[in-house]
Amino acid sequence: MRKRLVVIGNGMAPGRALERLFEAAPDAYDVTIFNAEPRVNYDRIMLSPVLSGEKSYEDIIIHDDAWYTSNNVRLLQGKRVTEIDREAKRVTAADGTTADYDKLIIATGSNPFIIPVPGHQLPGVLAYRDLDDVEKMLHGAKTGGRAVVIGGGLLGLEAAAGLKMQGMDVTVLHIMPTLMERQLDPSAGYLLEKAVEDRGIEVICKANTKEILGVDKVEGVKLDDGRIIDATMVVMAVGIRPSVQLAKDAGLTVNRGIVVDDGMRTSDPDIYAVGECVEHDGMVYGLVAPLYEMAAVLADRLVEGAREYKGSQTSTKLKVTGIDLFSAGDFAEADDREEIVLRDAASGVYKRLVLKDNKILGVVLYGDTADGAWYFQMMKDGADIGELRDTLIFGQAFAGASPLDPTAAVAALPADAEICGCNGVCKGRIETAITDKNLKNVDDVRTHTKASASCGSCTGLVEQLLKLTLGDAYNPAGVAAMCKCTDLGHSDVRRLIVAKGLKSIPAVMQELQWKTANGCAKCRPALNYYLVADWPGEYVDDEQSRFINERVHANIQKDGTYSVVPRMWGGVTSSDELRAIADVVDKYEIPTVKVTGGQRIDMLGVKKEDLPAVWADLGKAGFVSGHAYAKGLRTVKTCVGSDWCRFGTQDSTGLGIKLERFLWGAWTPAKVKLAVSGCPRNCAEATCKDIGVVCVDSGYEIHFAGAAGLDIKGTEILCSVPTEAEAIEYIAALTQMYREQGHYLERIYKWAKRIGYDTVRNQIVHDAEKRQGYFERFQHAQKFAQDDPWAARAAKTGGHATEFTPLAEIGTAFPKPEMMEPAE
Amino acid sequence: MTTFIKVGKVSDIPVLGARCVKTPAGTIGVFRTADDQIFAIENRCPHKGGPLSEGIVHGTSVTCPLHNTVVSLTTGLVEGPDGGGVVTIPVEVVDGEIHLDLGRLPVREVA
Numbered sequence: 001m002r003k004r005l006v007v008i009g010n011g012m013a014p015g016r017a018l019e020r021l022f023e024a025a026p027d028a029y030d031v032t033i034f035n036a037e038p039r040v041n042y043d044r045i046m047l048s049p050v051l052s053g054e055k056s057y058e059d060i061i062i063h064d065d066a067w068y069t070s071n072n073v074r075l076l077q078g079k080r081v082t083e084i085d086r087e088a089k090r091v092t093a094a095d096g097t098t099a100d101y102d103k104l105i106i107a108t109g110s111n112p113f114i115i116p117v118p119g120h121q122l123p124g125v126l127a128y129r130d131l132d133d134v135e136k137m138l139h140g141a142k143t144g145g146r147a148v149v150i151g152g153g154l155l156g157l158e159a160a161a162g163l164k165m166q167g168m169d170v171t172v173l174h175i176m177p178t179l180m181e182r183q184l185d186p187s188a189g190y191l192l193e194k195a196v197e198d199r200g201i202e203v204i205c206k207a208n209t210k211e212i213l214g215v216d217k218v219e220g221v222k223l224d225d226g227r228i229i230d231a232t233m234v235v236m237a238v239g240i241r242p243s244v245q246l247a248k249d250a251g252l253t254v255n256r257g258i259v260v261d262d263g264m265r266t267s268d269p270d271i272y273a274v275g276e277c278v279e280h281d282g283m284v285y286g287l288v289a290p291l292y293e294m295a296a297v298l299a300d301r302l303v304e305g306a307r308e309y310k311g312s313q314t315s316t317k318l319k320v321t322g323i324d325l326f327s328a329g330d331f332a333e334a335d336d337r338e339e340i341v342l343r344d345a346a347s348g349v350y351k352r353l354v355l356k357d358n359k360i361l362g363v364v365l366y367g368d369t370a371d372g373a374w375y376f377q378m379m380k381d382g383a384d385i386g387e388l389r390d391t392l393i394f395g396q397a398f399a400g401a402s403p404l405d406p407t408a409a410v411a412a413l414p415a416d417a418e419i420c421g422c423n424g425v426c427k428g429r430i431e432t433a434i435t436d437k438n439l440k441n442v443d444d445v446r447t448h449t450k451a452s453a454s455c456g457s458c459t460g461l462v463e464q465l466l467k468l469t470l471g472d473a474y475n476p477a478g479v480a481a482m483c484k485c486t487d488l489g490h491s492d493v494r495r496l497i498v499a500k501g502l503k504s505i506p507a508v509m510q511e512l513q514w515k516t517a518n519g520c521a522k523c524r525p526a527l528n529y530y531l532v533a534d535w536p537g538e539y540v541d542d543e544q545s546r547f548i549n550e551r552v553h554a555n556i557q558k559d560g561t562y563s564v565v566p567r568m569w570g571g572v573t574s575s576d577e578l579r580a581i582a583d584v585v586d587k588y589e590i591p592t593v594k595v596t597g598g599q600r601i602d603m604l605g606v607k608k609e610d611l612p613a614v615w616a617d618l619g620k621a622g623f624v625s626g627h628a629y630a631k632g633l634r635t636v637k638t639c640v641g642s643d644w645c646r647f648g649t650q651d652s653t654g655l656g657i658k659l660e661r662f663l664w665g666a667w668t669p670a671k672v673k674l675a676v677s678g679c680p681r682n683c684a685e686a687t688c689k690d691i692g693v694v695c696v697d698s699g700y701e702i703h704f705a706g707a708a709g710l711d712i713k714g715t716e717i718l719c720s721v722p723t724e725a726e727a728i729e730y731i732a733a734l735t736q737m738y739r740e741q742g743h744y745l746e747r748i749y750k751w752a753k754r755i756g757y758d759t760v761r762n763q764i765v766h767d768a769e770k771r772q773g774y775f776e777r778f779q780h781a782q783k784f785a786q787d788d789p790w791a792a793r794a795a796k797t798g799g800h801a802t803e804f805t806p807l808a809e810i811g812t813a814f815p816k817p818e819m820m821e822p823a824e
Numbered sequence: 825m826t827t828f829i830k831v832g833k834v835s836d837i838p839v840l841g842a843r844c845v846k847t848p849a850g851t852i853g854v855f856r857t858a859d860d861q862i863f864a865i866e867n868r869c870p871h872k873g874g875p876l877s878e879g880i881v882h883g884t885s886v887t888c889p890l891h892n893t894v895v896s897l898t899t900g901l902v903e904g905p906d907g908g909g910v911v912t913i914p915v916e917v918v919d920g921e922i923h924l925d926l927g928r929l930p931v932r933e934v935a
Binding site: 516517518519520521524525543544545547548549551556558559560802806807808809810811 | 854
């Protein structure tokens with residue numbers, strides 16, 4: 001019979017220990033996990049990006065349900081263990097669930113420390129520890145107001161930045177004279193304070209909280225100097241305490257944490273402990289790298305290995321987008337220590353190395369942290385830096401004889417050099433994984449080794465390793481750059497536009513370090529769209545970054561003339577409309593009139609100069625632009641439905657018109673075509689459209705992600721809804737999700753395939769709150785989008801007024817053609 | 825021969841945009857860059873004759889609206905492997921007024 005392993009806690013440390021255990025001996029144990037949180041194992045380091053909106057919970061899951069299933073792990077979610085019976089070797093949860101063990105792992109983690117000032121129990125006082133806290137903060141941030149964050153350490157600053165990004169006013173209170181004083185010296189602390197204040201976050205140092213004010217909920221914070229700061233939310237991020245009560249009750253040796261030996265064993269030989277609840281050699285750790293080192297030792301011990309944990313040296317990185325900060329080791333001044341300092345105030349760079357006997361004791365890097373891993377490795381190795389000393393502060397690129405080529409620098413690293421500090425992955429492990437598992441790109445490496453899966457700052461190093469290991473077979477286009485003007489892919493650019501609050505094309509190009517002065521014909525229209533989509537009502541459309549068709553609201557033809565398509569809602573027209581079109585065709589001598597695939601009438605061969613007059617005449621007859629030129633909502637094709645058809649189950653024409661009137665004007669990553677069919681015979685061909693509706697007796701079947709162009713693809717079914725109103729809500733929400741996530745020029749079927757059809761269904765169908773959010777953001781954006789561009793152009797209020805007239809016409813004053821010399 | 829003719833003001837052309845000058849010998853595209861340099865080239869893409877003045881202007885290049893051929897405003901040459909080029913027309917800007925040297929236009933059917 002297999003031995004029974006019971007784990008109390010489902011955080012990152014036991015998760016990593018189990019991963020290593022299953023790699024070493026997949027069948028050694030039957031594993032049961034008691035998890036007080038109702039979730040799978042997720043990456044707590046990444047809570048800050050979730051708070052700031054840069055990532056979602058799904059993005060930070062480490063082990064999904066399938067992982068537990070495939071490893072035969074029994075995961076008991078939402079069950080808090082209340083008792084360990086060491087005699088009977090049995091644990092009992094609050095709800096009475098029991099499990100017997102041969103070996104037990106305690107991984108109860110830590111609890112946030114709440115300062116017991118008066119008012120600390122008021123609603124609105126939050127900790128920052130797990131996803132529940134993040135959800136509470138996000139909920140609180142929706143109503144705006146001011147958040148006071150108590151604690152100017154790593155977590156406090158990340159919480160402050162996240163809440164600011166969620167639109168709150170934020171004040172950080174820190175009891176010490178400078179921020180992050182445990183990791184930073186005063187100079188770096190000062191630079192950090194400036195950078196935080198530049199983001200509009202107020203920082204008050206030497207602030208001692210005396211009382212949290214409020215009656216039924218938080219209303220403010222009172223400092224001991226009498227100052228009162230109004231607040232709708234107070235976040236305490238002042239530290240953590242190992243969670244040891246359970247171990248204490250069981251009679252295990254406990255000091256600050258649960259005491260373990262070098263084999264991670266507690267005072268009971270069958271009980272191990274790992275993670276933040278542990279005290280080893282007098283030290284308690286709260287950073288992930290040491291926890292992972294402990295986990296590796298624990299996994300080895302569970303299969304009768306002899307590895308020993310000898311304590312960890314730790315380094316810190318702040319995960320606030322746009323602030324680069326790295327620190328490690330001990331940087332207190334002392335007589336027998338020397339230091340090397342580099343300050344470049346203009347570019348905001350500060351580097352300080354603390355040395356003793358030609359060895360690195362401490363590192364603080366601000367502004368340029370690229371060499372953090374290099375210094376840290378030398379510090380851990382106790383390397384003699386005597387020979388490098390003269391150029392040491394300039395980093396690895398200038399270090400003595402080592403070459404400037406970053407690939408060569410990575411090649412020179414030893415196999416045990418740590419590449420990913422968050423997840424404790426060394427170079428050798430990544431290289432082995434690339435070779436053994438045939439990994440091709442950074443995403444593969446992330447999946448298999450976790451390297452660069454957390455904060456992502458080592459992504460460059462991982463790319464170098466791929467290049468080294470695979471040689472020419474490495475194709476970095478796993479994430480293709482938007483264009484030659486940048487190395488960033490569309491997803492990164494979109495994420496950073498929102499995260500950094502970039503609201504103009506020059507701001508994007510400046511902040512994201514564009515390599516060209518004003519982009520190119522590929523990136524400018526993409527950036528213009530992203531800004532239009534992300535900042536409705538704030539961003540002013542940049543005409544010169546629009547493709548000509550969108551600039552003049554007509555489609556350019558091969559001879560430089562244009563085609564004009566007025567909107568016919570749902571494909572329905574009238575004798576008056578047809579007469580108006582006929583008059584325009586005659587008046588402007590338009591050579592061709594054709595019916596389009598989307599049930600509209602197209603007038604081809606209109607001269608550019610005539611466009612404003614053509615629009616004015618069409619406008620008088622009630623026509624608006626059909627957006628046949630737009631990366632936006634094109635047409636809603638319909639059949640006649642229950643109004644006329646003997647098979648029609650619903651009013652498909654009516655729904656098509658409603659949809660078109662609701663969606664028109666919306667800009668999207670690529671064109672969007674809809675259709676509504678009145679019965680499953682599907683005469684409107686809804687099942688090959690970007691979004692389609694097939695009416696049935698019981699309601700409306702919503703389809704998405706079809707294609708009938710370059711690719712042919714039938715739609716996927718989103719869901720069925722009983723009413724028209726719901727159909728419109730779901731479709732608008734889906735359109736908004738696509739607007740927010742799609743890459744420019746990426747049609748819905750490609751976008752949905754890229755992110756997964758189920759991801760779309762989960763967010764639009766199964767998560768009412770998300771759907772409502774998308775729907776509301778769509779409605780908001782439409783307020784600014786539903787302006788008829790033809791009317792604006794005809795009235796000369798939109799666009800560049802002189803777009804349609806030549807700068808000059810030169811006739812008689814010009815020499816006759818035969819007098820001109822041929823080109824050289 | 826040199827025949828500089830005034831065609832309009834710099835401010836008549838949008839930044840990163842273009843306007844046309846019609847002549848009996850064909851249309852000229854007059855372009856304005858982000859740093860207010862003015863260039864004039866034949867308004868006819870060497871690829872399929874697209875109106876270059878309708879393209880997106882970036883740096884000192886323009887991308888043709890029909891098939892994305894990129895043409896240098898300074899040399900008139902196509903950037904990239906396809907080769908080919910258009911005639912560039914000398915420009916002088918005096919007190920914000922643009923003058924083109926129309927003596928350099930090639931003989932071609934009126935567009």
